[in-house]
Amino acid sequence: MTFRTLDDAMKSGGDLAGKTALVRVDFNVPMEGGKVTDDTRLRVALPTIQKLRDAGAKVALLAHFDRPKGKVVPSMSLQPVVDDLEALIGAPVRFADDCVGDEAKAAIADLDAGGVILLENVRFHAGEEANDPAFARQLAQLGDLYVNDAFSAAHRAHASTEGLARLLPAYAGESMRRELEALDAALGNPTKPVIGIVGGAKVSTKLDLLKNLVGQLDKLAIGGGMANTFLYAQGFDIGGSLAEKDMEATAREIMQEAADRGCELLLPIDLIVATEVKPGIDHRTVEAGDTLSADDKILDAGPASVARLNAAIDGCKTLIWNGPLGVFEVPPFDAATVAVARHVAARAKAGSLVAVGGGGDTVSALNHAGVSDDMTFVSTAGGAFLEWMEGKPLPGVLALRG
Template identity: 35%
Template sequence: MKSIRKIQLHGRVVFLRVDFNVPLNEAGEITEDGRIKAALTTIEYLIQQGARVVIGSHLGRPKGQVVEKLRMRPAAKRLSELLGQEVKYVKDCVGEEVQQVQDNLKNREVMLLENLRFYPQETANDLRFAEQLAHGVDVYITDAFGVIHRKHASTFGLPSLVFDKGVGFLIEEEIAALGRVMHGPEEPLVVLIGGVKISDKVEVIQNLAPQAACLLVGGGVANALLKGLGYDIGQSIVESDSVNKEQAGVDYSQMALTIWDKFIGEECGIDMTYPDGKPLGRIVHPIDFVAAPSTDEGAETRIIELGDAVPEGWMFLDIGPKTRALYVAILTEARTVFWNGPLGLFENPAYAEGSRVVAQAIADCEGYSVIGGGDTEVVIDQFGLKGQVSHLSTGGGASLAFLAKKELPGLAALE
């Protein structure tokens, strides 16, 4: 895998795959431009080196159709403002118009293609589509960390057709940050795993738990574990609806229990106990919850301690005050932290306190902290903590795949 620094760029057409999947409001205006800013260092470097820059990205989930509100025009406008120069926006990503603009690009000029996912061939990794994208391209650079775990035409097929290829500065930064968690992290390492799904986090837990002082769980991941341990969790969400045929019939509670059994008897590497004096294990689960009979605004809530009967129809929607205090105390002792997945239904202020408190604890931590993108990035942004963590990943699924040591097609294609 070659760095952008090692590639001759002057006067050459460079296809730069980025992740400009930014949030838009109803008026089609960008509400948060962090992903565009994250790619600026690479784009500015290409301009400084005299490259002719062709940028490709996706936006949203158009499902292979043209969706007017998901066009890349707002991204082109914002990128132009940030660069202080024109960004030529083309309302397609292949075809005669694209080729004409590309052929007329001068050194240090930039063009942005239309949403790649307007074509179903993009997500299908269609070779013909990849060949059209590759037409006239001298160099391929990827800085789209958020999609390097996807085998798509622009992330896998296209680079396979280009001889000179490598990674930009953003991906180098992502790999370095996640590498600090995986390889010889400063101890103690604390890993915090939440979110609804456990299926995409099993291998991450198995890889990081052995070297972690302790692994804290919350959200649906904790629910799956506690259900497997025989606790009453009421109607709390547990990953059960099959996402695809391969997952049909999977017992996610048993999956969580298998992980628990693997580390049972192993003590937490931080000298601390549960409030009742029991020693912490390697995996630490919530001991109380904010519960409600529904997720509706204004629903009645109460604190339910683990082991108590859960009223019929009620569900856990956030970690409770005792768990918050315990998790904050553990995070305060950490020298390295990795967090992926909120600890409750944070979109509702009534169930956001758990995620807010641990986010603040991580921001206050004196050690090195990595936030694993996705909804966790939204949490950090929601509570105004961007810039207060060591590294905020631009890829939730990609960071999990990297830490699970899975092959990443977007990087494999660069070999």
Template identity: 35%
Template sequence: MEITGKSQVLPIRSRLRKFSFMSTLRKLQDTDVFGKTVLYRSPYDIALEQKDGAYVLSDDSRMTATLPTLTYLLQKQCKIVILAHIGRPAGKVDEALRTTPLAKHLSELLMLWKQRNTPVATLQECVGDEVTTYISQMSAGQIVMLENTRFHAEDDVDDDTFARQLCLNGEIVVHDGFPQAHRHQASVTGILRHLPSCAGLYFQKEYEQLSHLLEHVEHPFTVIIGGAKISDKTESIKNLSNKVDMFLVGGGVANVFLKAKGKAIGSSYIEEVPVESGKNDWVEFARTLLDRKLSGEQIEQYGNDLFEKVSPVVVQIPQDVRIETSKKTVVEKQVVDSEALAVEGDRILDIGSLTESFYSNVISRSKTVFWNGPLGMIEDERFSQGSYSVAAAMARSQANTSIAGGDTIAAAKSAIDLIDITHVSLAGGAALELLAGNKLPAVELLST
């Protein structure tokens, strides 16, 4: 659907029906894997950081989530061959993105989980004779992690020849890569075209819990969008615009909308990459959404008093922001006060206190809330308050709440107990795509 500046709001019942598209997965529990060599597609796209001269995992939540699947496979006397990609090495070997630290940490987790030594070996490649020879000599219950599949440029373009080469490493695919399920990639979808396959326990849990959320959406439905980049969210925002009642934006995404509003944003991060070659850029995309009005029904659901000082639009941008000046001091500025929010050398790095209050108020009046992407630069405590306030508002809310994505979870964990959130998803992009009503390629290939 083409997005215009005019409001195109569907009736509530029509919007609810949009979510009735869930598939039935082929499940690991219903699949014969006993004694087989399993090509295990992991969700281990985990950021690595240097500590004491070695690379370590910044967060092991995705790895911990896969322990039930791996334990199940070990109990079934499988050989386990792990596929993973890390970062964006652009088809070249990057020493900072090798899978060795992942394997080391997984070995430690399995020791804690199973109370016995289960070493995870590593290889310096993911395809080739050396790999297939090593796997052929493995014994039942052994695990090997192959090298970063993105060291091969063919992976990102879903090259079928490369997918076939990967499939020489196993008899069946067990897929736990739900955070990557929205990607067309040789190691994500390509392998599913050439081997029998099923969804792992973690994949099933993520998909079923998100499906439950979508099948029980109540309005008003509020989506909070943050993070640095808008490029991987444009299609989801566009598709969601007729299902969601209101968007609250922050982070680098908000900078795009502020610029679309005609505000000078100084040296703030903004992703100025064309949406498609020869077509509009991100700022132009944001401009098409800015003036879309809420319907009378939506305004009534949130409460007329909410909009006494704020325009009743679908996309709410920050009313004020926290800025790091060129002198490294922090100031707050209201958006309405000045065209030049930030000058060269200044960076917008968080939403301001007025916006915190308004966003929290919106959340308190919502019945379904979904959040993907931090609202500020959470690595710096001076710019984490916006994300913390949203997390706290969600924890207090009586709504059906969901938080998706590693960075978002990290921000929330610093402020609240995640037990107060209805669903916590480790899959940011895939969850957003599913929420938008898009079919996930890996889900389609894993469905009966």
């Protein structure tokens, strides 16, 4: 799918000097005591803000924070973000107490070319999450063009993510563009062969994902707690391991569909077992199918599984990763995740693999392995990343189609 970018805006619209760009960003940042504790999402927006400032546009930032459910909740104001944003931009950032209406209009009108203003939480208005056309029109009255730089909110058909894009010339911001290009390279139009890694606790939460991927990938490795459900479905003893035994038939259906679609399914062939999830606890390696006691818990994939997976990765050109292979938060059950992550990152850094990860605990797992910077792309978008992997249309992206 092609989509309109800021470069297209500058080609078609020519001079942006003095024009107002309404930029949807994701500033739903972690906060404690009224202070931003992680400014990653603010930093992600900087390339778009700077590109528009360099073009002489006024930059009016639209964002949500928390879940005020259509009411003004002072503790959910975006105002505490201003100081951090000013420090990152290196220029003043104005703040408006509302995102629509006369005050917002006046504040934007008072900006110089290249000026930046953060508008108050769009979710203070019920029309935002309802994608109310009247509220979208109020937003549209504030600007000349719309830029969506919040892929993480693109799976929501809200007024500031979808409705507004229908009313003004709409473009993808730099962060959105980078995300869409990476995802297209990983699953939309990848260089084959393509391998996927899907981990996590439950099959039930990733049914749509698994069903979509077995029709898209050449190989699919399954790890984490959900691998136990597949092992159980094969008749293997899993002891007292976390598993969804009521999903046994579903797991078999997925295995059959993978076989029918020509997707090689890679399940663990050896396992790390312990009686408790505690750091440094005694553990042992068993083969899949070995007899386990009722106290035994499968907590990670074993070294033979890691070696087989890394060999499979070596035979592929593209990899997409969602979810850890074991209980990575508790060493030594992080071993498989760390070993595979470092192998993937080394291949990506060498330019022999397009490696994209994201969703759920994946970012934390890759950070834990110390490899995030060496991956081709790591998405922090969470729900939007998962829905894209599931093959679902994202309203905020569809509205940017070229």
